[in-house]
Amino acid sequence: MRPGLEPERRDAARNRELLLRAARELIEECGADGLTMGTLAQRAGVGKGTVFRRFGSRAGLMMSLLSDAEAHFQGRFMFGPPPLGPGAPPLERLIAFGEERITWVLEFGELARAADVSAYNRFDVPAAVLWHRHLEMLLREAGVTTDPWLMATSLSAVLEPERILHAVRVHHVAPERLAASWRELVSRVVRGA
Amino acid sequence: MRPGLEPERRDAARNRELLLRAARELIEECGADGLTMGTLAQRAGVGKGTVFRRFGSRAGLMMSLLSDAEAHFQGRFMFGPPPLGPGAPPLERLIAFGEERITWVLEFGELARAADVSAYNRFDVPAAVLWHRHLEMLLREAGVTTDPWLMATSLSAVLEPERILHAVRVHHVAPERLAASWRELVSRVVRGA
DNA sequence: GATCAAAACGGACTGCGGTCCGCTTCTATT
DNA sequence: AATAGAAGCGGACCGCAGTCCGTTTTGATC
Structure with a gap:
């Protein structure tokens, strides 16, 4: 996804992993349709803005x-x-x-x-x-x-x-x-x- | 759309026409994607609940x-x-x-x-x-x-x-x-x- | 014309995706 | 170690589709 040329800041990278992990968990539990961006943010322990900053939508x-x-x-x-x-x-x-x-x-x-x-x-x-x-x-x-x-x-x-x-x-x-x-x-x- | 067997109440029929007319106007003005259910209700002069009662979604x-x-x-x-x-x-x-x-x-x-x-x-x-x-x-x-x-x-x-x-x-x-x-x-x- | 149950009404309310912006945290530089 | 400014952060906020439920309208019956 990310071209390695402009490296991510450490906290950003950490949050990306946190979010991807949490997303996979949630999808496991509720299905892809059951995943909401708010719940995801909460589960990953970050703000909602961060989710959208990372993935856009x-x-x-x-x-x-x-x-x-x-x-x-x-x-x-x-x-x-x-x-x-x-x-x-x-x-x-x-x-x-x-x-x-x-x-x-x-x-x-x-x-x-x-x-x-x-x-x-x-x-x-x-x-x-x-x-x-x-x-x-x-x-x-x-x-x-x-x-x-x-x-x-x-x-x-x-x-x-x-x-x-x-x-x-x-x-x-x-x-x-x-x-x-x-x-x-x-x-x-x-x-x- | 409606099977004529169970006729609509007069107010219901009136509102349906009102809504369809307003919807066509709005689409003319803003395009189909620009039509929102709230605006439609307002334009037609009915409550939002009525819109959903008539058309479901x-x-x-x-x-x-x-x-x-x-x-x-x-x-x-x-x-x-x-x-x-x-x-x-x-x-x-x-x-x-x-x-x-x-x-x-x-x-x-x-x-x-x-x-x-x-x-x-x-x-x-x-x-x-x-x-x-x-x-x-x-x-x-x-x-x-x-x-x-x-x-x-x-x-x-x-x-x-x-x-x-x-x-x-x-x-x-x-x-x-x-x-x-x-x-x-x-x-x-x-x-x- | 009075009565009444069913149908319709309307707008406050919920939950969602997405945005905004003041605050915090990193990292490059000295 | 101090600093500065860029990158990242978070949660209040917005507009939307769709729901809920107390209130009003309707029309069949007497």
Whole structure:
């Protein structure tokens, strides 16, 4: 999250750790939706202003909590072993990407939902941009030449946490069924090229 | 919105009209995001409790404001002339549906965004269910046999107001380009069958 | 027209995310 | 060790969505 170039003051760093620890505890106890910024400040033993100074907003806090998991996932699809990482044919990588993302959403999705900035720029956070670029690149490699940028946008929409969680939690769709549908969709998109 | 079977009391009906009129005025002046329930109550000359009694929530109010436009759109794709309405081949109807929905979002999307309940059940409001069923039906007719329900879910995701508005307003994507991408996507999905 | 229960009303109240600003604590410099 | 000013701190404060409950309006019944 933080570029190490301009180091944090000691008390600031201490409070960040205090807050992250307290946040994880609270989420454990009440779920991500049950966490309020006031309670968090109290639990961590700091003022509310400090929480907002550190994380900017509730969404920012959630993004900080996610950043480890996100970095790990990013590392895997960019540098990890095939079929998710480089080395496999693009269609297989697309399929693997969706499958892994579905798994990821099932594990961290509630946090991801809480991290969604409710403005238009929800799609412009670094992680979302990275995923989008990755999809676009794979589509190009797979020979999709007509507007790969928008096609990547559409595929991103399909993998949005909100929908995936809704399908699984409300409609009791099995994750494997989601994955199968994704395979089908992306195969058709690519084969149509 | 209201089934006519259990008629409203006179004062209730009067206040509903007052509120809807005031809401439209305020949105005209401040945009949908700028409308607050308190201001609305004040403008309409009623108490805040009344606003919530009538519409349940801010999202409910926005849905009431949308209901005319929604009913009109629904009428067109269910009973209107082809290619949107019945009579045209399913692929053409799918294409027309997306095109019309894009146009619709560009006109009413801000309202639609404001009407989005921020819970899981955002996809279970009657209008969303209807669109979903319509897409599913067209997919079946077009010969998509593998999990048309989930495929319809995916296609719905692509047409979500939030993304369309983001593409147009932030990334300056021309609506025609969105429509072209939709045609491409849905053609490939169907042809793959 | 008087009566009465149900429906509707209204505004004080709660809890939340987020801001503001006077005060405190660090750390670089001498 | 003294100092200065930048960085950090905290909690009172704001505006908002949504709730609660004592009071008022309505319209069916007599």
